[in-house]
Amino acid sequence: MREIIINQPRMSYYVGGAEMLSMDHARFLCMKGYKVRIFTINPVLGGMRYSERYLKFKDEFKKKIEFTEINLGEKHKDIYKTLPGEDRYRWNHESIAYSGIFSNIVNSLDVRMIILSYYILDAIGVNSDYIINCLYLCGTPHDIDIFQGSFLYSYDKIIAITNEVRDYWQQFTRIEISVISSGVDIERFRFLGSRGNIAKFLYLGRVIKRKGIEDFLKLSRLLKNETREFQFDVVGDGPNFEIYKKxxxxxxxxxxxxxxxxxxxxxxxxVICFSEYGEGLQGVILEAMSTGCIVVATKTKINSSLLSDGRGILVDYDFDELIKGVKQLLSMSNDSLNLMRINARKIIENKYSWDVKINEIIEVLG
Structure with a gap:
């Protein structure tokens, strides 16, 4: 039985795209017969709480997956004075401290295994001949970051979530970066087709500015129609959640x-997915397409490949363009909307189910 470590320090307390992705990888690799171990942080010392999502996942797989929670110690407790999502450099401090402890543990294991990490600094100290050290890149920084890029030398195999993410990181390494997108559980996110007139808009994800929450909230104030009422829901959490709510x-x-x-x-x-920058393939978009919830998203290469040809609405990152995109949907007939939903579901079934994607990962990891 092949052994794989899913190395995700923030899985235990942070509900973000990469954290959810790492749980999905662990789940489906376990189902494929791999012996899976998870390494993450024990957040209690830093005054953080376990996420409900992690606790539920851990309880579900406690008999099949071994969980190891690392304490960073008092020296690094100040990391947690900055809340997740407020400062991206917080990840660097946390990851460097974590990587030292994690690497010491796994370097001492005389077992052939694969390590799969999701942030470039999380396993930079791994140097055992028994280990294939792999990195799954989920996004890009806002500006070119040579400091981070220099650490790609630590990894034996590198996977990117999209072509755009690969193209950015490829400049820092001679290793050929593979592209494997995330997937969706098509049984859990089952399809619901015909829904009638559009009335309910959804924001689902981390409630932070760069994800587009402020534009979604602005849309709720400006979008009006004489013949119908609109409802706007925000599902997710973030450091300014209560301020936005008030x-x-x-x-x-x-x-x-x-x-x-x-x-x-x-x-x-x-569902509105109006992110500013740095996104790879958003799981929210895949899940929405799988269920038949129509997606309005920022026009990027990966979003264009998903939503073009009548599978959703693409808009430039400009609020006026967002308004136009939403009004375009409101002008469409129910038959046209239902066809858009069906087309979206088809591409998910054919290319983005987890059964397809986990086999692609296994092929790359070897």
Whole structure:
């Protein structure tokens, strides 16, 4: 039996795209017969709480997956004075401290194994001849970061979530970076087709500015129609959640973090994914397409490959363009909207189911 370590320090307390992706990898690799171990941080020492998503996942797989939670120690406790999502350099401090402890542990193991990490600094000290050290790159920084790029030398194999992510990171390494996108559980995110007129808009994800939450909230104030009422829901959490709720609570329903996002996709007509920068392939988009919730998203290469040819609405990163895209949907007939939903589901079934994607990962990891 092949052994693989899923190395994700923030899995235990942070509900973000890379953290959810690492859980999916662990889940489906376990189902494929791999012996899976998970390394993450024990967040309690830093005054953080375990995420409900992690605790539920751990309880579900406690008999099949070995979990190791690393304490960073008092020396690094100040890291957690900055909340997740507020400062991206916080990850660097945390990851460098974590990597030293993690690497010491795995370098001492005389077992042939694969390590799969999700942030470039999380396994930079691994140097055992028994280990294939792999990195899955989920996004890019806002500006060119030579410091981070220089650490790609630490890895034996590198995977990128999209062609765009690969193209950015390839400049820092001679290793040929493979491209394997994330997937979606098509049974969990089952399809609901015909839904009638568009009335309900959804924001689902980390509630931070660069993800587009402020534009979504602004949209709730400006979008009006004489013949129908619109509802706007925010599902997720973030450092300014309560501030947004206080300001926009009269127009928007703030739900918070949930364990069943599939329910909200099926109950909504449109999900808005209006990110500023740095996104790879957003799991939210795949999950929405799988359920039949129509996606309006920023025009990037990966979003264009997903949503073109009548599978969704693409807009430039400009608020006026977002308004135009939404109004385009509102002008479409129900038959046209339902065809868009069907087309979106087809590409998910054919190219983005987890059964397809996990086999691609296994082929690259060897």
């Amino acid at each position: 300001t926009f609570g009269d127009r928007v329903k703030f739900i918070g973090s949930v364990e069943d996002p599939e329910k909200y996709f099926r109950e909504s007509d449109v």
